[in-house]
Amino acid sequence: MTANLLLIGGGHAHVTALRWLQKHPCPDVSITLINPRAYAVYSGMVPGFVAGHFSRSEVEIDLGRLCTDSGADIIHDSIIDLDPIRKRAMGQSGKTYSYDLASVDVGIVSAPPSVSDSKMxxxxxxxxxxxxxxxxxxxxxxxxxxxxxxxxxxxxxxxxxxxxxxxxxxxxxxxxxxxxxxxxxxxxxxxxxxxxxxxxxxxxxxxxxxxxxxxxxxxxxxxxxxxxxxxxxxxxxxxGRAHDWLAQSGLKARNGFPVVAASLQSISHPDIFIVGDAASIPDKHVPKAGVYAVRQGPVLMQNMIAKSRGAPLQDFAPQKDYLKLVSLGKRAAIAEKWGLTVQLPGLWDLKTWIDRSFVQD
Ligand SMILES: Cc1cc2nc3c(=O)[nH]c(=O)nc-3n(C[C@H](O)[C@H](O)[C@H](O)COP(=O)(O)OP(=O)(O)OC[C@H]3O[C@@H](n4cnc5c(N)ncnc54)[C@H](O)[C@@H]3O)c2cc1C
Structure with missing residues (x-):
């Protein structure tokens, strides 16, 4: 029987999960990605976009093409409710999406509830x-x-x-x-x-x-x-707070962020995986950074497939630190790892090369 896998949100982790699937096709699962837009923004290049170094299209990942290449379907919708008992998610469009297994990669909301998005x-x-x-x-x-x-x-x-x-x-x-x-x-x-x-x-x-x-x-x-x-x-x-509908979904959570095991499954509802900034992983140092979301993707996809087959799951082992390349407005950057900070002429080019390679992969 084909298992129905629902990926909610086109975040960094779901991008690398789908890229893994591209290289390891899996005929016994049917995968649907739900994201409000056809493109996902790559956060590492956003400061460069704000500064005027990159156009919008240069910082966006084409989710439609990614889904086509990995054999997944894409639906443009925004989830507003998740019912982990009945195993279904409700979209802003009014549609309901049922699943056998779901994964949530919707990031955070970076403002207090009192602030609503407006022109200013x-x-x-x-x-x-x-x-x-x-x-x-x-x-x-x-x-x-x-x-x-x-x-x-x-x-x-x-x-x-x-x-x-x-x-x-x-x-x-x-x-x-x-x-x-x-x-x-x-x-x-x-x-x-x-x-x-x-x-x-x-x-x-x-x-x-x-x-x-x-x-x-x-x-x-x-x-x-x-x-x-x-x-x-x-x-x-x-x-940075969790989306209201996720915090209110009934998944066991800490400060609104669903708590996951090392397998990236919800500790209260193991048919749901949560990845990227939206998840809370206790006892592990996992900063809310794209680097960690990117590394979770392949583990997530392998675990969803394994779970659908009743096979054992693997643990996500986060790296202890990561190279931070911090852009400085003009075409320059500072690098830091293990507490050591350096500023060298080629760092902006290195950062741009790494970021472009990810977006265009
Ligand atoms: C200015 C800035 C620069 C940054 N630079 C870096 C960096 O250089 N390196 C680094 O490691 N980290 C960086 N970060 C942190 C990084 O942005 C996050 O850690 C990363 O984006 C987390 O990815 P994610 O997978 O959780 O999902 P996100 O990238 O946050 O994506 C979430 C996706 O879910 C979709 N979505 C949201 N709500 C719904 C919904 N209701 N239904 C369906 N889909 C939904 C969104 O449209 C989006 O596509 C930066 C952050 C900021 C603010």
Missing amino acids: DLIVKPMSPFVEAWDQVSENLSGGVAIVGGGLGGVELAFAVRHRMRFNGLPDTVPVSLVDQSKILSASSPSLRRALRKKLTSGCVDILEDTEVRGHYDGRLELASGQSLTAQLVLWTAG
Whole structure:
């Protein structure tokens, strides 16, 4: 009998899962990918897109072609409800999708529930709506920009926005602010933190720490500290929470993120796998980074096929650290691994080569 495998979300892990399937065709499973759009955005190139180095098509992966090449079907829809007991997912279109096994790779929402996506408040993740919106607003940044969330992604975006402003002919007096409720780059190594802080300051990015955002109105970002920033546009890349429908699905979760075993299966509903940023893996250091999602894909696909056949599953073994190549707005990058930070002339080219190879694979 053919097992019906449903892949929800065209995230990085599902991309590499489908690429694995391309090389290892499996006739006894039927696979359907559900994603709102025909393309998935590759996050590593988004700061370069914001800075103006890459076009939208250069940072997007063609999911339709990927599905055709791997023998899977694709449906353009957005899941709004998941029922792990009846084994079905409900789409925004009103359609219901039944499955034997499902995998969820939908990433995170990078803004608090009080913020809704609008022309002047762009939620960076999910990224497809963000890159579409950036195309509309990037010519008009003269009212100032604030980035809320000072992780590596937020820092790269701050550099990218300043670069784009200069490219647009705007003076450095137009503010770019980076706001964090604690310290910026708190998850990064001390050497990377020091190097990037120095670059932010010399790159004319204002850093506002230990303060939450109270509101954004009339071109101003009001902070709990009492400061009021000039920011017509706000990019939200803060915190990162699970999609509401996933947090409310009944899967056993931690802070809304379903908890998975080393096999990437939900610990409460083993017919569902969760991968990428959407998953919580206890007792293992798995940062919410694309590198880990990419490595999960082949393990995920092999485990779904094994489960459909009643065969034993394998464990996902995350690497202990990974090479961070952090873009600096202009065509330059800083590299860090094992706490060692270097800045060399060829790093931007190396990063671009790695990123392009992934997108075009
Ligand atoms: C600016 C920035 C730069 C970054 N750079 C790097 C980097 O250089 N290296 C690195 O390792 N990490 C980087 N990251 C982190 C990286 O983006 C994430 O870790 C990675 O995208 C996680 O991939 P994922 O598989 O969880 O899914 P995602 O890439 O988040 O994709 C989720 C997919 O699910 C789809 N989806 C969402 N909701 C639904 C729904 N309801 N129904 C169906 N489909 C849905 C979306 O359209 C999307 O295609 C960066 C993050 C940011 C913000």
